[in-house]
Amino acid sequence: MNRSDTPEFRTAAVQQVTDGGRSIPAVARSSEMSAKTLANWALCARGSRRPRRRPESQRANWKRG
Template structure:
């Protein structure tokens, strides 16, 4: 399980953690410990739940169209090919110097 500042939690995970405290009667510290997460994060989620705020601020991402996916794939391939070309140029220059 990933830990640390860059750990991402799904809305479902957040809701389940909050319900363990609010509906399950478990302590916040016990739930945070069992889920291997910060008790401060859980406290923030519980605070928001009690105020009726959504667990996640950002809007759900829109689905990517087939065309956008293809453009992304082609950009990645293009970057890879450019890198390979640079490596080959350096190797050719190295071997040309060695043959002199």
């Protein structure tokens, strides 16, 4: 997990979009992150999409390679 990917950071970034009325690209730029990542977080927060997690065996292989 990146330093900026803490649950608090995610919540704050999504709230800027949902409650603050800012656009995803604007929040992503100011947070120095990908707009696609923020869009995925916003979808998950709305319940429109479940967070994806790789199976443990795939995560172990990914970290090695």
